Amino acid sequence: MSRFFAFICTNFNCAGKTREVLLKHFRGRLTFTALMLCLASTANASILTFDQIRQVGVVVPTISGNDLEDDYGDRITDSPMNVPGGQFTYGNGGEGFTPNVITNFVAGNGASLSLWRDSYGDLTNVAFGNNQSVSLNVQLIADPGYTVDLYHFDLAGWYLTDYTINAVRVISDAGTLFSQDNVLVQGANDGGPMHTAFDFAVPLSGTELTIQIDHGNLAVGTQDNIGIDNIQFGQNPPAAVPIPVTLWLFGSGVMGLLGIANRKKTC
Numbered sequence: 211m212s213r214f215f216a217f218i219c220t221n222f223n224c225a226g227k228t229r230e231v232l233l234k235h236f237r238g239r240l241t242f243t244a245l246m247l248c249l250a251s252t253a254n255a256s257i258l259t260f261d262q263i264r265q266v267g268v269v270v271p272t273i274s275g276n277d278l279e280d281d282y283g284d285r286i287t288d289s290p291m292n293v294p295g296g297q298f299t300y301g302n303g304g305e306g307f308t309p310n311v312i313t314n315f316v317a318g319n320g321a322s323l324s325l326w327r328d329s330y331g332d333l334t335n336v337a338f339g340n341n342q343s344v345s346l347n348v349q350l351i352a353d354p355g356y357t358v359d360l361y362h363f364d365l366a367g368w369y370l371t372d373y374t375i376n377a378v379r380v381i382s383d384a385g386t387l388f389s390q391d392n393v394l395v396q397g398a399n400d401g402g403p404m405h406t407a408f409d410f411a412v413p414l415s416g417t418e419l420t421i422q423i424d425h426g427n428l429a430v431g432t433q434d435n436i437g438i439d440n441i442q443f444g445q446n447p448p449a450a451v452p453i454p455v456t457l458w459l460f461g462s463g464v465m466g467l468l469g470i471a472n473r474k475k476t477c
Contacts, residue, residue, distance in 0.1 A: 255303025255361075256286045258313070258441040260325055260335045262298050269296025272335045278323045283313035283441075305361065305413075305444030310353040318345035318426065326437060331366025331396060332403035336437030338368075343433055344426030350419045350443055359413035362442040363421060366405035367397030368435040375436060376424040378408065382416030395436055405439075415446065 262269050263276045282298055287309045290297035315323040317339035323346060330336045339346035352358040360380060367373045373395045380388040388410070396404040425436045 255301075255305040255442060255444055256283070256308040256311070257301025257303055257362075258283050258439075259299065259301050260337050260439060262296070263325060264295050267295050269293065269298065272325050272327055274326045274328075276325055278315050278325055278337050280322075282315075285309045285312060301440065301442070303361070303442050303444075305359065305442075308358070308443060308445045310356045311358050311443065311445050312351050314349035314351065316347050316349075317343035318347070318424075319343040324434075326368070329370060330368045330437035330439075331370065331398060331405040333364055333366045333405050333437060333439045336366065336439040338434050338437040339423075339425075341434045342430055344424065346423045346425075346436065346438060348421040348438065348441060350421075352417050352445060357415045357417055357446045358419055359415045359444045359446055360410060360419050360421070360442075361413050361444065362407070362409050362440065363438055364405045364407050364440045365393075365395045365423065366403075366437055366439070367395045368437060370398040370403055371435065372397050372399075373425070373428060373432070373435060376427045377422075379420075379422045379424070380414050381420045381422060382414070383418045384416060387414040387416065387419075413444070419443075 260278065260282070261272055262279070262282070263272055264270070264279055265273070265276075279298075281293060283300075286300055286307050288307065289300040289302060291300065315337060317323060319340065319342060321340045321343060323337040324340055326336055326338060328334060330338070337346070337348075348363075350358045350360065365378070375393050375395055377389060377391045378393045379386060379390075388408075394406065396406045398404055421438070421441070423436060423438060425433055428435070
């Protein structure tokens, strides 16, 4: 970077005190720009934790057996987030909130997903498919011009029980991005309650993603014993990063530098 400053000053025949003025001016602009970039990149991510429902139109903490709200997870801009009847809360990560993504939750039999507070391994407040459903599905749908990025989700078995299910898949509008057969969904071991985590170091991306948990092999009466929690996703481009502002700051620094140089032709 110092060579770049020296190059600028040399080409404008600047030396001594004027060179120091130029360096201080440009370094100040660049430092401020870098600071703004860092602040922009520390926004919070969207993680679905299923901690609230509505009861008689009022948002209250999750009650086991109640259906998941249709608008939970839609267009997240903050945590907590004001919604009709109160506030929904979401977990935080580092990929930016998702104001351009909506969610859709449905069991394989077409019913809504329900919520349960405990005993799905070590997870708290999970979503599950109603009895006799063959799968539970979570859709993440981005607005036109955006894609949605999936980073993580957890599965666990009720009542602190392990199950092996047919498959876990993540499907996009372009095809299958992830598929695993004969998946062990943990509920507990000798050390106590557990869960099975799915992490994607390189996020799975698409304009529309569907997490499909295929548990149709389980016996009738146990097909609602698979729960999902902590679904972490972002959007791209990340709306939380004000790129036009940072470009303006950088550009104004360069223009300011050129302006000073033009005024100091005889330095």
